[in-house]
Amino acid sequence: MSQDNLAKLECTECHGINYYSHRNKKAIKERLELKKYCNKCKQHTAHKETK
Numbered sequence: 883m884s885q886d887n888l889a890k891l892e893c894t895e896c897h898g899i900n901y902y903s904h905r906n907k908k909a910i911k912e913r914l915e916l917k918k919y920c921n922k923c924k925q926h927t928a929h930k931e932t933k
């Protein structure tokens with residue numbers, strides 16, 4: 883069990899960590915940016931993958 887594949891998704895508006903995702907080792911190294919609902923912003927915002 884390694885946490886190497888664990889990625890956090892951080893809201894680009896409030897910088898809160900709202901989601902966790904397990905990255906596939908085969909996944910592209912580029913950081914993803916996803917539209918997700920943020921409980922703090924009360925709206926959908928861009929979420930960036932961070933370590």
Ligand SMILES: [Zn+2]
Nearest residue numbers: 893896920923
């Ligand atoms: Zn937010």
